[in-house]
Amino acid sequence: MAVSYIVNQKSSECDARVGTLKTPHGEVETPVFMPVGTQATVKTMTPDELKELESEIILSNTYHLYLRPGSKLIKEAGGLHKFMNWDRPILTDSGGFQVFSLGNRRNITEQGVEFRSHIDGSKMFLSPEKAVEIQEDLGSDIMMVFDECPPYPADEIYVKKSLDRTLRWAKRCKDSQNHADKQALFGIVQGGMYPKLRKESALRTVELDFPGYAVGGLSVGEPKELMLEVLENTTPFLPEEKPRYLMGVGTADYLVEGVYRGIDMFDCVFPTRVARNGTAMTWTGKMTVRNASYKKDFSPIDKSCECYTCKNYSRAYIRHLVKTNEILGFRLITWHNLYFLVQLMKEIRQAIKNDNFKDWRESFYKSYQHN
Amino acid sequence: MAVSYIVNQKSSECDARVGTLKTPHGEVETPVFMPVGTQATVKTMTPDELKELESEIILSNTYHLYLRPGSKLIKEAGGLHKFMNWDRPILTDSGGFQVFSLGNRRNITEQGVEFRSHIDGSKMFLSPEKAVEIQEDLGSDIMMVFDECPPYPADEIYVKKSLDRTLRWAKRCKDSQNHADKQALFGIVQGGMYPKLRKESALRTVELDFPGYAVGGLSVGEPKELMLEVLENTTPFLPEEKPRYLMGVGTADYLVEGVYRGIDMFDCVFPTRVARNGTAMTWTGKMTVRNASYKKDFSPIDKSCECYTCKNYSRAYIRHLVKTNEILGFRLITWHNLYFLVQLMKEIRQAIKNDNFKDWRESFYKSYQHN
Numbered sequence: 001m002a003v004s005y006i007v008n009q010k011s012s013e014c015d016a017r018v019g020t021l022k023t024p025h026g027e028v029e030t031p032v033f034m035p036v037g038t039q040a041t042v043k044t045m046t047p048d049e050l051k052e053l054e055s056e057i058i059l060s061n062t063y064h065l066y067l068r069p070g071s072k073l074i075k076e077a078g079g080l081h082k083f084m085n086w087d088r089p090i091l092t093d094s095g096g097f098q099v100f101s102l103g104n105r106r107n108i109t110e111q112g113v114e115f116r117s118h119i120d121g122s123k124m125f126l127s128p129e130k131a132v133e134i135q136e137d138l139g140s141d142i143m144m145v146f147d148e149c150p151p152y153p154a155d156e157i158y159v160k161k162s163l164d165r166t167l168r169w170a171k172r173c174k175d176s177q178n179h180a181d182k183q184a185l186f187g188i189v190q191g192g193m194y195p196k197l198r199k200e201s202a203l204r205t206v207e208l209d210f211p212g213y214a215v216g217g218l219s220v221g222e223p224k225e226l227m228l229e230v231l232e233n234t235t236p237f238l239p240e241e242k243p244r245y246l247m248g249v250g251t252a253d254y255l256v257e258g259v260y261r262g263i264d265m266f267d268c269v270f271p272t273r274v275a276r277n278g279t280a281m282t283w284t285g286k287m288t289v290r291n292a293s294y295k296k297d298f299s300p301i302d303k304s305c306e307c308y309t310c311k312n313y314s315r316a317y318i319r320h321l322v323k324t325n326e327i328l329g330f331r332l333i334t335w336h337n338l339y340f341l342v343q344l345m346k347e348i349r350q351a352i353k354n355d356n357f358k359d360w361r362e363s364f365y366k367s368y369q370h371n
Numbered sequence: 372m373a374v375s376y377i378v379n380q381k382s383s384e385c386d387a388r389v390g391t392l393k394t395p396h397g398e399v400e401t402p403v404f405m406p407v408g409t410q411a412t413v414k415t416m417t418p419d420e421l422k423e424l425e426s427e428i429i430l431s432n433t434y435h436l437y438l439r440p441g442s443k444l445i446k447e448a449g450g451l452h453k454f455m456n457w458d459r460p461i462l463t464d465s466g467g468f469q470v471f472s473l474g475n476r477r478n479i480t481e482q483g484v485e486f487r488s489h490i491d492g493s494k495m496f497l498s499p500e501k502a503v504e505i506q507e508d509l510g511s512d513i514m515m516v517f518d519e520c521p522p523y524p525a526d527e528i529y530v531k532k533s534l535d536r537t538l539r540w541a542k543r544c545k546d547s548q549n550h551a552d553k554q555a556l557f558g559i560v561q562g563g564m565y566p567k568l569r570k571e572s573a574l575r576t577v578e579l580d581f582p583g584y585a586v587g588g589l590s591v592g593e594p595k596e597l598m599l600e601v602l603e604n605t606t607p608f609l610p611e612e613k614p615r616y617l618m619g620v621g622t623a624d625y626l627v628e629g630v631y632r633g634i635d636m637f638d639c640v641f642p643t644r645v646a647r648n649g650t651a652m653t654w655t656g657k658m659t660v661r662n663a664s665y666k667k668d669f670s671p672i673d674k675s676c677e678c679y680t681c682k683n684y685s686r687a688y689i690r691h692l693v694k695t696n697e698i699l700g701f702r703l704i705t706w707h708n709l710y711f712l713v714q715l716m717k718e719i720r721q722a723i724k725n726d727n728f729k730d731w732r733e734s735f736y737k738s739y740q741h742n
Contacts, residue, residue: 069691320440328412
């Protein structure tokens, strides 16, 4: 087995747990947030900087790398780790989410998805077998099955059909995998916002027996309450001894709530994307650094933060950089945001170890404002 | 005196020399190349990275900082060094070159230059006194006088009038300076492409007695041969015991030729600007990393280079980053280009110390192609 998982400690108050994920490129303590390196780079950062702020695992995108520079080129380079100079674990998505987001530029059949590249409009094709082949070329530690992520809202009949197909595709992915000893393949639970379908998808995906399970199709525009309700109706049907990954979640409160409901892994472009728009993540919520109120504010983004940015630069300076579109500004906020999430997950893990996660969560919300 | 200069060694073959420039923020070995930090940041780089690649002094821009974030704000922050987290020497230009580049958006009178901001079109005014005031607010180690840089080509009568005014302005700058003990003010020689006027400008500027002298108005579009001829007709009229700064020069061959003719300091946006266009500077000349020929080239930009970029990343990877517009690509090439210039100046200084600069220069041109 390429990847193994051990639960080290469980909360006595909720489904939260601390665990260790072992991969061919090292161990990762969970719950963990994975920064997104869409195009073989976590935007603005070097791999060394990611290590300095203690990111343990990153995510990269099959769809984007397949288009540019091409997965065969990356294979020739010696794999994605070598290509991008990152020797820690990498999880790759399957490209499913991206091609389904292409709207009328794609055509779904049982065989797979025909689509036009968002770059040059050229015709391309992704299928369960192709998605696995690409991810094998990339050489990620964890691959994801090729799934369909239904939009929100979507009617029950469509979602049911879609999850049936996702299950058939999951089986095809598993059957086409060549190196289960080197790369793990995770299943993905779908089922839209329908608890009954979520349960069915979870049970049938687990039947296929994957070394880890993702919850997909959430955080796609639905209200937070609905998302949490659906999550609560999904994780109980996933085996305790396997890692659980909630796809596309990356704001502080969602992470806390995900962990509370038994999630071990998260990814999201949020921290890196908002950074390039001048927004910092803090213990009190989002902070729009470009606001006029910070013009002459010579204090750091967060006085209590120990990150490179907060130790060396003021809000006024970072605001100036953002306003003048200087790359360093985007770098400094990205650094801070990723550091913040690493610290958040550290605190969460510690609270679970101390078995006081519920108290910790309550005190977290005393200062945190979702804004 | 804020700044002092000692010539440590002179070439016996040409006007090249090695010296030490002492400033309130540390010593700099010359000849030196100064990376440009237009808007209080050397584009894409942190100050720590500049230190890692051994940049000893940077340049920043009065015009740009006056507009954004404003020199009073920087003064309030504790000065430019503190604002941008750079504790080594800073030279600031006077804004003259920038406002004259505004074309019909500026109006020159004896008093100064009225102009419209390139950002919001608002009316602004720079004069010798104002340029010194701004630079005193910034707190740079070396300030430059407010000069007029005539375009190329320009007729002799215009250039003569312009240099007369630049001299009157230089005097006004000197008279309005408040802290000669903390900040040095350098004079600027103009005179267009007319050797006679260059000589006159040099002699009359030296009469005003500055702690250092710049050669302005070169590298403004004239042929290389003409530039070198004019330079040869300028430096002989500058005192040997004062530092000489050639403004706006930053390609390898121009640096070599400038040093050959007795120049100690250089600045240029070239290495950082072309990096963001995907062009690397090497010992054999420019290298366009985005070229298709590097698509599957897994070797570094320069196999012999010891910089962070060349030790860790391939041409194929950097090309991918540049093609996909990823910030890391621009960072990696900028790092390499600045490192290259630091190494070039190191080699030049060593050759002068060994008194074999002429041989070194010859062997340099054996591999280097100006392209």
